[in-house]
Amino acid sequence: MAIIDPGHAAKQLIYERAFRSATLIAAVLVLLILGGVAISLVRGAWPALSHFGFSFITREVWNPVTDQFGALAPIYGTVVTSAIAMVIAVPTGFGIALFLTELCPPLLKRPIGVAVELLAAVPSIIFGIWGLFVLAPVLQRHVQPWLIRNLGDLPAIGHLFKGPPYGIGILTAGVVLAIMVLPFIAATMRDVFDTVPPMLKESGYGLGATTWEVIWNVVVPHSRVGIVGGIMLGLGRALGETMAVTFVIGNAHRISSSLLAPGTTISSAIANEFTEAVGDLYTSSLIALGLLLFLITFTVIALAQAMLRRLERRSGAVV
Amino acid sequence: MNRRMLRKIKNGAFLSLSLVATLTGLACLAAILWTLISHGVSGMSGRLFTQMTPPPGGQGGLLNAIYGSGVMTLLGILIGSPIGVLAGTYLAEYGRNSRLSMLVRFINDVLLSAPSIIIGLFIYEIVVVKMGHFSAIAGALTLAVLAIPVTLRTTEDMLNLVPIGMKDSSAALGAYPWRTTLSVLYPAARSGIVTGLLLAIARISGETAPLLFTALNNQFWSTNLNAPMANLPVVIFQFALSPYKDWQDLAWAGALIITVTILLLSISARVLLALLQAERGS
Numbered sequence: 096m097a098i099i100d101p102g103h104a105a106k107q108l109i110y111e112r113a114f115r116s117a118t119l120i121a122a123v124l125v126l127l128i129l130g131g132v133a134i135s136l137v138r139g140a141w142p143a144l145s146h147f148g149f150s151f152i153t154r155e156v157w158n159p160v161t162d163q164f165g166a167l168a169p170i171y172g173t174v175v176t177s178a179i180a181m182v183i184a185v186p187t188g189f190g191i192a193l194f195l196t197e198l199c200p201p202l203l204k205r206p207i208g209v210a211v212e213l214l215a216a217v218p219s220i221i222f223g224i225w226g227l228f229v230l231a232p233v234l235q236r237h238v239q240p241w242l243i244r245n246l247g248d249l250p251a252i253g254h255l256f257k258g259p260p261y262g263i264g265i266l267t268a269g270v271v272l273a274i275m276v277l278p279f280i281a282a283t284m285r286d287v288f289d290t291v292p293p294m295l296k297e298s299g300y301g302l303g304a305t306t307w308e309v310i311w312n313v314v315v316p317h318s319r320v321g322i323v324g325g326i327m328l329g330l331g332r333a334l335g336e337t338m339a340v341t342f343v344i345g346n347a348h349r350i351s352s353s354l355l356a357p358g359t360t361i362s363s364a365i366a367n368e369f370t371e372a373v374g375d376l377y378t379s380s381l382i383a384l385g386l387l388l389f390l391i392t393f394t395v396i397a398l399a400q401a402m403l404r405r406l407e408r409r410s411g412a413v414v
Numbered sequence: 415m416n417r418r419m420l421r422k423i424k425n426g427a428f429l430s431l432s433l434v435a436t437l438t439g440l441a442c443l444a445a446i447l448w449t450l451i452s453h454g455v456s457g458m459s460g461r462l463f464t465q466m467t468p469p470p471g472g473q474g475g476l477l478n479a480i481y482g483s484g485v486m487t488l489l490g491i492l493i494g495s496p497i498g499v500l501a502g503t504y505l506a507e508y509g510r511n512s513r514l515s516m517l518v519r520f521i522n523d524v525l526l527s528a529p530s531i532i533i534g535l536f537i538y539e540i541v542v543v544k545m546g547h548f549s550a551i552a553g554a555l556t557l558a559v560l561a562i563p564v565t566l567r568t569t570e571d572m573l574n575l576v577p578i579g580m581k582d583s584s585a586a587l588g589a590y591p592w593r594t595t596l597s598v599l600y601p602a603a604r605s606g607i608v609t610g611l612l613l614a615i616a617r618i619s620g621e622t623a624p625l626l627f628t629a630l631n632n633q634f635w636s637t638n639l640n641a642p643m644a645n646l647p648v649v650i651f652q653f654a655l656s657p658y659k660d661w662q663d664l665a666w667a668g669a670l671i672i673t674v675t676i677l678l679l680s681i682s683a684r685v686l687l688a689l690l691q692a693e694r695g696s
Contacts, residue, residue, distance in 0.1 A: 107590050114592035115508055121500035122509070122518045125566065128559060129521050132532060135539035190435025198429060199436075207436065209684060214443045216680040218620025220647050221673050224654045224665065225446050228453075274442045281439065305425035328527060335529025337623035338651065362531050362623070369538075369627045385535045389528075396527045400520060 136389055139382035142375055151383060157348035157364075159372070164380035166387060168348045172265060172358040173388070176340060177333040179269025179354070180276055184333075185326055187273070188280030195281075196288040197306060197314075208285070215278035223342030226271040227263070231343055234270065235262030239355055258353040261345065266354040268344045275339055276329040283325030287318040287406065321406040327399030335392045337362035361388045447673075454670025457663040462671075467633055467649055470658050476668050478635045482643040483672075486550055486629060487619045489639075490557025494618075495611055498562040502569025507595060519570075526563040533559050534624025542628060550636075550643035553629025560621060561614040568610025572603040575694070605690045612683040616676045622647035646672050 143164065144151060154165025195208055239260030246256040291314050299309040315322065345357020346367050359367075361384045372378045461475040468474025501518065509515040534556055541552040576599050584594040600607070630642040631652060646668050654665035 107593070111590040111592045114595070118500045118504035118508055121497045122504040122514065124497055125501055125518050125522050125525070125562065128536075128562070129525060131540065132528075132536040135536050136532070139535070139539050187435040187438060190432035191439050194432040194436040198432060207440070209681075210440055210443055212684075213677055213680055214439065214446075216616055216676055217443075217446060217673060218622070218647070218676060220620065220622040220650055221446065221450065221669055224650065224669055225449050227654070229445070229449050277439055277442070305421055307425040307428045308421070310428075331527050335531065337529065337531045338647075341623075341651075342655070362529060365531055365535070366623050366626055370630065382535060382539070385532055389532050392527075392529055392532075393524060396524050397520075399527075400523045404520075 132389065136382060136386040140379060140386040143379035143383040146376060147380075151380075152387065155348075155350055159374070159377050162374065162376050164376070166361070166380075166384055168350050169359050169361040169364045169384055170387065171350045172268075172344065172360040173334055173362070173391075175265055175354070175358070176268045176272055176344070176360055177330060179266060180272035180333045181326065181330055183270065183273035184277045184280055184329060188277050188284055188325075188329070189322075191277070191281035192284035192288055193310060195285050197310060208282075211278045211281050214274075215282065218338075219275065219336060220338040220342075222271055222275050222339035226267065226339060227342040230271060231262040231267050234267050235260045239266070243355070254352045255354045258351070258355050260355060261357060263343045263345045263357060264355050265344070265351075265358045268340045268358075268360070269354075271339050271343055272333045272336055275336060276332045279332055280325050280329040283328055283403070284318075284322055287321030287325060288314055290321070290406070291317045318406070320402050324399045324402035324406065327395050327402065331392050331396040331399060334395065335362055335388060337366050341366045361385070450666070450670045450673055453663075453666035457667030458670070462664075462667055466635055467644060467653075467664070468660065469633070470656070471660065473660055474664070476646065476649065476664060476671075478632065478644040479646045479649040479668065480671070481635075481637075482550065482629070482632070482645040483619060483647070485637075485639075486553045486557055486625075486643065486645060487615060489550075489554035490561055490618050491611065491615055493554065494558035494561030495565045495614060497558075498565025498610070498614070499569045499607060501562070502566045503573065503595060503599075505566070505570045506573035507591060507599070522563050522566050526567060529623075530556075530560055530621055531623040534626065534628055537624070538627045545640075548628060548630035548642045550629055550639045550641065553625050553643060553645065554639075556624045556628045557618040557621060560618050560624070564614040564617050565607075565610045568613065569603075569607055572606025572610070573599055575606065576602045605686050609683045609686045609690075612679050612686070616679040616683070619679075620647060620672055620676050622651055626651070 147154070147164065150165065152166045152170065154163075155167045156163045156165045157168060158164070191211060195204060195211075199207060239262070242256045243258075243260065247253050295313050295317060296309050299313045304312065340360050341363040344359055344363050346359050346363060347357040348359050348364070351358065365381050365385055365388075369378070369381050372381055459475075461473070463475060463477060463480065465473075465475030466478045467476060501522075505515045505519060537552050537556045537559065541555055542548055545552070580598055580602060581594055584598045585591075589597070625645055625648050629645055629648070631648045632642045632644040634644075636643055650665045650668045650672070653661035653668070656662065
């Protein structure tokens with residue numbers, strides 16, 4: 096009855112150590128990837144950053160012929176297109192999340208939820224090709240002329256809607272981005288709304304509140320952190336989105352006062368020009384753009400994750 | 415009474431708006447699918463799967479691009495998913511509450527949402543520049559890096575769903591954690607982990623931006639992993655923006671193929687997950 100075989104136990108211990116180390120190495124590799132991304136971007140961007148200095152992010156010029164590069168136009172384009180996207184997608188996403196959690200008949204809840212999630216699975220290049228061939232002509236023929244006629248002469252904001260309706264441009268890119276980030280915002284908000292304890296909502300209804308009053312005065316305050324987290328997650332996506340924007344932005348390195356004019360964003364400039372860039376300074380300037388994008392999106396996404404995490408812990412403590 | 419009416423009207427207005435928002439979202443999905451089908455079906459033909467991408471103005475298919483996408487996606491998953499699964503195992507089993515795990519979890523969530531073009535630049539710097547040329551290997555590595563966060567996240571979540579009693583039973587029989595993980599936890603979480611793999615494939619097979627400067631493109635048939643390789647997304651990008659009608663038709667056909675593939679993958683992932691939950695519930 097030799098139950099314990101010392102050789103067997105020793106072998107088990109070796110396997111155990113090997114497996115444990117393999118999982119640990121894989122986990123550490125995730126950290127190394129992020130570190131590697133940061134280091135390689137800084138190294139690649141160094142020639143441009145040391146050559147132009149701080150003025151790299153304050154100059155609008157982008158001239159491969161004279162080797163003069165400034166990031167202001169792409170930064171402007173990135174910020175403005177993302178802002179347009181958020182203005183459209185946040186209320187719409189909020190509406191969808193509200194519909195799914197409070198209004199939707201149970202039978203439809205799953206199909207509609209899945210449909211929204213499928214919209215998130217559509218690759219960005221599909222949004223790009225659709226934006227260029229379907230959305231841009233529609234905007235050019237119907238929406239932009241209306242904007243120019245009705246808003247173009249207003250004081251203060253009129254200049255945003257001046258000029259010819261190109262179809263492609265900052266506004267169109269913003270609209271495509273809005274459709275792209277919509278499912279992320281809607282899905283996160285839905286999940287956040289689901290964490291509100293039913294007891295709180297029932298208390299609201301018990302006091303005679305309408306559905307909207309319960310949502311606005313109970314659900315929203317309770318899930319505020321999560322809502323902001325979801326919005327920032329969507330913003331992170333919008334800032335870094337590449338292909339969809341590249342198709343419809345028009346790739347013009349200038350800052351126009353009109354939203355209808357073509358522009359450029361950080362990611363679309365990289366996608367459009369990287370393989371064609373000749374000269375070290377040109378390539379390095381594009382990588383410097385990538386570094387900027389990395390810093391911006393990292394900050395936004397990290398903040399979003401921190402907020403969502405806080406919410407998770409809190410709801411975990413309540414349940 | 416008046417005030418009550420006002421509240422009711424306000425309620426009705428906002429609830430209608432939320433319905434409108436939902437319909438808008440669904441309409442966008444429908445519009446995109448409709449455009450893809452109406453443009454893509456006319457480009458569908460046997461040629462698509464038997465001929466190479468044509469020169470400007472010529473006729474041809476997408477065979478080399480479909481092959482290239484398949485190869486690079488497969489390689490990406492083969493390299494990326496073991497790392498993701500192992501790291502997920504570490505987070506769920508070995509270092510559940512350690513400081514390192516918290517950090518890895520956080521960084522992984524950041525990578526999950528990070529712009530893919532940045533990952534492309536990273537691989538360009540460490541692979542393409544070092545090798546001196548674009549290659550299918552570089553493309554596959556990019557996709558691998560993009561696949562890791564998805565598989566890691568699902569693996570951890572799914573392992574956490576395995577009832578603790580199963581783990582305890584295995585430990586009570588004297589099994590070491592590695593044996594428990596391989597023989598009890600992985601089988602128990604199998605459909606969940608497969609879901610993660612499907613989602614990762616769906617995520618990377620449509621990636622375009624990072625392939626632009628890693629795998630680049632190749633007009634010809636090539637199985638050389640050390641050379642540029644054609645792939646569907648980059649071909650769609652190039653052909654859709656061209657002035658040639660034949661190229662644009664091919665781009666639409668490619669777009670339809672890629673979207674149908676990805677939607678099928680996403681739907682199967684969801685069905686698997688639903689089955690898993692039903693199993694748990696019973």
